[in-house]
Amino acid sequence: MRIGELAQRGGTTTRALRYYESLGLLTARRTSNGQREYDEDDVRLVAEIRSLADIGFALEDTRPFVECLRDGHTSGDACPASVAVYRRKLAELDECIARLEAARGRVRTQLELAEQRRRPCAR
Amino acid sequence: MRIGELAQRGGTTTRALRYYESLGLLTARRTSNGQREYDEDDVRLVAEIRSLADIGFALEDTRPFVECLRDGHTSGDACPASVAVYRRKLAELDECIARLEAARGRVRTQLELAEQRRRPCAR
DNA sequence: ACTGGACTTGACGTCGGCGTCAAGTCGGAG
């Protein structure tokens, strides 16, 4: 299949696919007239990239998963490098969530204080 | 005081202060030789901007607080517009935290599955 | 007089993940 169909099936755009290729995440054979030619394995790769990216993984973080699939594994996270990314991402998420919750706490406190000042005598 | 001292006292940089001025968050009188001249009120403004920005507020979101202070209020969140930003930010934080927690859940699940596959018989 | 530091404006660079435009090629349908 060509790039348009792959984009459609992967729920993304041709621009994104070419970008992935520029990053080395995706490679494509070329037909005689120079167009990119993809197969079902590439559909799988794009699906892997997109599902991880949608969760919040940086494209660079999807690289181990993609390489794992290209190595013939049926699952992108069958390789240690992918699992390591899972762990790191988990830690990042925990830290990020903690920061946001701390921020939320501060904002809520400030909001309550501000509202108290606005109606000092209300219930 | 001049811009260098204000930056130091506000825990930021001269570049940032000029940027705030370009956004209209900060205004400065000029001395005869063209240098920016600040006073204690400006220290207060910078402190307000930085404390909000450090929590994760966009600079644009600090504008109501700054204007509130400039209107003579002792607190940046004494004005309705500031309180509205608090509320909006709180909602944004809640949504963002929810998304991150959902992502964390998915990553943890995937991590556990991947580890199970790697040692299928271990405890 | 000279040096060093702080100041000025203007403008380009950074990061990620593409969107969007330009200009050209190619193949199939009518």
Place this chain on the structure above:
DNA sequence: CTCCGACTTGACGCCGACGTCAAGTCCAGT
């Protein structure tokens, strides 16, 4: 033949919050 749609490469635009460099001005100290 012509036209349309899909494809190609290359390159600039975007967002936010500044960093960093360039080139010049100004003042205080020695």
